[in-house]
Every structure is written in structure tokens, then in C-alpha cells.
Amino acid sequence: MTADLRRRIFHVEKQLEAQQAELRLLKAQLTTQTKMIAFPVLALPPEIVSEIFLYSFEPGPFLALDSKAAPMMLLYVCKTWNRIALGTPALWSNVLCRLASGEKALRALAVLAERSGSTPLSVCIVSDAENPVRYDIHTFSVLFCQHSHRIRSLDMRVSSADLRVIDSYKPQLPALRELGSYAAEHTSRISMFRDAPNLSVVRFDHRHLDHIPFRWHNITALHAATSGLNMLLHAWQKMPNLAVCSYEPEKEDMTEEDIERGNAPVVVHKTIRALHAADFLCYDEPTTLLYYCRLPALETLVLNNVLDLDIVPFLDDSAPPLRRLILSAKKSRVICIPKVTQTLALMPHLTELDLSLCERDTYREFCAEFSRSPSVLPKLERLSLLSARYDRERSEGDELECLEHGALLELMIEAVSSRQATAPAKWKYQIRTLHIKMVEQVDVVYVSKASAIRCDDMSKDGVDLQLGPAADIIIFPHHDNL
Structure with a gap:
């Protein structure tokens, strides 16, 4: 009889364990379904959530490891998002290296380069010239060279001295397509971009491009911020396949005396299709860009901060197939076009x-x-x-x-x-x-x-x-x- 009771107790305990396991499972399902009702994104497959992350942060900010911005904060939302985010290499391909942070800059490049897998990298290197901090630029240069073959976009916001050191290590940049160079002016020759066969987009600020040789015939887009007119026209002459250009003139760039000395000859460029010029002001002023160029292939012309607009001589001499003309007035001012009839007659292809x-x-x-x-x-x-x-x-x-x-x-x-x-x-x-x-x-x-x-x-x-x-x-x- 005792054996029979023990057997019955054993079966009841087994049933109780099974019911308790089922109860735990049902409670977990209830919790999951409740969360999915409140947060529908949790019901999506990880692959879809990954695509949403990429879409939300495209093209994405440059990241430092101590950043409190997305996508870095995705790691702290929940375990599921942490796992999905770390399994999405493209989220971590934009790397910010503040050289003044010392070891943090090295760790940022190393960690994010690993997280991003084989995804091409976009790297921004920053040094603080006004508040210099001691850091080992040589150690950084070695690490930079280890990953340079993956870099597709590079922003160099560094001092001339740091740029020379990085260049001395001869980094290889076979995948580089976009370059931003914002170092202070210097006369040292930088050779690291000469063998970048895919480099086609260049951005520069206060820099004479003669000191940074490229494969000039590969450059198709040039963005020159606060740059001299002479420098821009000189760059155009070196880039025979340039298609897109934006230009923000340097204040007090050229004087009438410079013009009289013939420092800015008229440049004819046959491949530029889009031009965006800031601070255009008045055409009659001898320091405006269109005064010194002829662009027979121009299709898009965007002029900002316009006061008076007389582009009849430019349109007459260039005869471009202009399709888009976008004008914006200087703040609190209006635009005056003194020759409307002649201007319209010279734009028969205009669609916008x-x-x-x-x-x-x-x-x-x-x-x-x-x-x-x-x-x-x-x-x-x-x-x-x-x-x-x-x-x-x-x-x-x-x-x-x-x-x-x-x-x-x-x-x-x-x-x-x-x-x-x-x-x-x-x-x-x-x-x-x-x-x-x-x-x-x-x-x-x-x-x-x-x-x-x-x-x-x-x-x-x-x-x-x-x-x-x-x-x-x-x-x-x-x-x-x-």
C-alpha cells in the first residue's frame, strides 16, 4: 500500500511539474504578446529591424565610443536591440577619431572597424590646433594604415603637422571615393592620395590643391568652402572631367587690382553640369565666379545670396543647355533681374x-x-x-x-x-x-x-x-x- 501511494505521489508531482512548466510558458507568451501590442517593432524579424536601423540612421553620424547619440544608444534599449545592432555591421562604419582624446581615438578606430566587419569605412580624423593635447600620432598612424584599405570616405580635420606624420606612413587607400581636407594652410606636399584610383569627390577649405596631388582626371565633384576664386579656377583647369562643383567664396577674396593684373583669366570648362555658388551678390562685380568662366555643358545653376542678377553675358558666351535655375536672395533683401527678357530668351531648355x-x-x-x-x-x-x-x-x-x-x-x-x-x-x-x-x-x-x-x-x-x-x-x- 505504501508503494502504491508513493507511485501516485510521483505521478502527481510529474503532472505538477509539467503544469508549472506550461504555466511559465504561458506567462512568457503573455508578456511577449503584451510587449508586441505596446511595441509592434518587437514582432518584426531581426532582419527587418536591422533594415529599419539602417534606414533611420542613413547616412549616419560619425561615432565615438562615448557618444550618447544613436545608433550607439541602441545598445542600451534592450538585449534584443543590442544583439540586432551589433549584428548590423553597416551601423558602425562611420568612425570619429578625436586625436586629442588619446587612447579613446585608438580604441574607437579599432573597435568600430571590428564591429563593421567588411563594410567600407567612413572616417573623420580631428585634431584641435587651438588647444593642443599630447597624443601619439605615430601610434594612431600605424593603426590607421591597418584599416586604410577599407576607407571609402575620409575627412581630414587635422593640423598640418599631423597630416604630414600620417602621410609619412604611406597608407594605402584603394577604396577611397570621397575626401574632405580641412587642415590649415601649409606648403608640405602630401602624397597619400596620389595612388587612390577611385577618388572622385573632393571637399576642401582654405587649401591650395597643388600640395595634395590626385589623379586629377578622376575627380568628378569638387566642393570648395571659403576658398579663393583664383584657387578654384586653377583647380578647374586640373580637373578635365569635373561634373559637379559647389563654391563658397572667401571674404575679400579678390580686389579690382588683382583683376587688372590678370590674376584670374577666363576658364572654359566643357564638362561641368551642375554649379552651386554661394554669396553671388552682383554679377557686375569683377569678383563673381561667372565673370571668369564659360560652362557650355551646364544644366543646373544654383545661386545663393543674390542681389542683382545679370547672367546674360554668361549665358550668351556659354550657350549652356540649362535645365534648372535656382535663385535665393540675400537675407532681408530682394533680387533684381534687370534684363528679364534677354535672360529668358537664352534658356530655351529650362524645365525648373x-x-x-x-x-x-x-x-x-x-x-x-x-x-x-x-x-x-x-x-x-x-x-x-x-x-x-x-x-x-x-x-x-x-x-x-x-x-x-x-x-x-x-x-x-x-x-x-x-x-x-x-x-x-x-x-x-x-x-x-x-x-x-x-x-x-x-x-x-x-x-x-x-x-x-x-x-x-x-x-x-x-x-x-x-x-x-x-x-x-x-x-x-x-x-x-x-
Whole structure:
């Protein structure tokens, strides 16, 4: 009898253990499902979460190991995210090395290079010239050379002395495509980039490129920040296949005496297709870039901080197939285009035009010319404008009037609606996008009944109309015209 009781107790204990195990499993499932309801991302497969991480942080910041920004903080959210993040090599491919941090810079490069697996690296090296701290640049250079074959993008924000030391170790850069060089000016010749066969994008600041030889014929994009005009034109002559260039002139770059001495000859570059020039100001000034270049292949021209714009001589001499012209005015000023008719006539291939903050007469002449003949800007499809409620100055004490927003809308709507698309187009109107925004916030715009009808007709034709900063802007017709 005792044996029978023991046997029954054994079976009950087994059943109890099984039920307790099932209870633990059910509780775990309940916890998981509750978390998934509150945090749906937890229900996704790790591969999808990894892709979300990459999409969220593309192209991603340069990382130091002590960074408190994402994606570094993903490691501290939960064990699952920690595991997924560490298993996503591309998250760790952007490395920040602050040389003044000493051992931390070495560890950052070593750890992140390991985490990123075989993913190409983007490396930013920074040294503090104003507050120098003792660090072993030679040890760093050795470690840098161990991983240099994987570097695709390199930013060198280092002192001239540090750059010379790194260069002396002859790092190999077969995968390098983008280079940013922001060291102080010096006369030492740097040779580490001469044998970078894939280098095609160069960014520099206050640097004479003669001291950093490249395979010049490979360079297709040049971004020159706060650089001299002579330096830029000299660089163009060395880069026969350059396609994209952005340029921010150095303050007080050239004087009229420099021009008279012939220090900046006219340069004809036959492959540049896109040019972005900051601080353009007035064309008539002899220190502006377009005064000294001819670009017969130019398709995109972006000019910032414009005051007066007379690009007729440039367009006439270059005869470029210009397709995009983007203008932005200097802060608190407006743009004056004295030769609107001639300018438009020289841009027959233009498909996109942005006339931000032009003065009243410029807008009026543009609308009159555009409405006059279908031969004026026959391919224009996208038109953007920016207007201001208050009058602004072109220069000190020289006030130019801006069109009131409603009046500008009336002009542009009438001009755009007057241009019919040519056969075999599937739509009625030539312009497919019309954006007119204001510097100041506007919620309600009053226009004539005729303009309101035109807007409705253009919308039905599929024209993308944005007539203010708010997407739900309301257009009311004038009561007098109802």
C-alpha cells in the first residue's frame, strides 16, 4: 500500500511539474504578446529591424565610443536591440577619431572597424590646433594604415603637422571615393592620395590643391568652402572631367587690382553640369565666379545670396543647355533681374525655375514675357517663387517694393494658365508644378473669382499647386467679383 501511494505521489508531482512548466510558458507568451501590442517593432524579424536601423540612421553620424547619440544608444534599449545592432555591421562604419582624446581615438578606430566587419569605412580624423593635447600620432598612424584599405570616405580635420606624420606612413587607400581636407594652410606636399584610383569627390577649405596631388582626371565633384576664386579656377583647369562643383567664396577674396593684373583669366570648362555658388551678390562685380568662366555643358545653376542678377553675358558666351535655375536672395533683401527678357530668351531648355524673393518689376516682366509667346521657356514644367509681405532693400537705403501675396498669385496664375501644353501631351497646361510661398505665415489668400476658377481647373488637370506655407491654405475670391 505504501508503494502504491508513493507511485501516485510521483505521478502527481510529474503532472505538477509539467503544469508549472506550461504555466511559465504561458506567462512568457503573455508578456511577449503584451510587449508586441505596446511595441509592434518587437514582432518584426531581426532582419527587418536591422533594415529599419539602417534606414533611420542613413547616412549616419560619425561615432565615438562615448557618444550618447544613436545608433550607439541602441545598445542600451534592450538585449534584443543590442544583439540586432551589433549584428548590423553597416551601423558602425562611420568612425570619429578625436586625436586629442588619446587612447579613446585608438580604441574607437579599432573597435568600430571590428564591429563593421567588411563594410567600407567612413572616417573623420580631428585634431584641435587651438588647444593642443599630447597624443601619439605615430601610434594612431600605424593603426590607421591597418584599416586604410577599407576607407571609402575620409575627412581630414587635422593640423598640418599631423597630416604630414600620417602621410609619412604611406597608407594605402584603394577604396577611397570621397575626401574632405580641412587642415590649415601649409606648403608640405602630401602624397597619400596620389595612388587612390577611385577618388572622385573632393571637399576642401582654405587649401591650395597643388600640395595634395590626385589623379586629377578622376575627380568628378569638387566642393570648395571659403576658398579663393583664383584657387578654384586653377583647380578647374586640373580637373578635365569635373561634373559637379559647389563654391563658397572667401571674404575679400579678390580686389579690382588683382583683376587688372590678370590674376584670374577666363576658364572654359566643357564638362561641368551642375554649379552651386554661394554669396553671388552682383554679377557686375569683377569678383563673381561667372565673370571668369564659360560652362557650355551646364544644366543646373544654383545661386545663393543674390542681389542683382545679370547672367546674360554668361549665358550668351556659354550657350549652356540649362535645365534648372535656382535663385535665393540675400537675407532681408530682394533680387533684381534687370534684363528679364534677354535672360529668358537664352534658356530655351529650362524645365525648373525658382525665383525666390524678386522685386515687383522683375515678377511683372517675367509674367508678361512668359504669357506673350509659347517660345519663351517652352519646356518649363516647375515654377517656384517666394514672396514677402513687406518691402525689402536691395542695398542700404535702396528700397525695392515686393508684390503683395495676393497680387503675386493673380499675376502668376494668369501667366501659368495662359500657357497650354503642346501635343502630344496628355494634359492641358504646360506648367505641372506651381509653388508660391511666403516668408511670413499666411492662412487665407484672397484672389479674384477668375483666378480661383483657374486654380480649380489647373488642379483638375493634375497641376501640383502649393500657394502658401500651409498645405491647407484656403483661397477666397474677392467679394467684388462674386
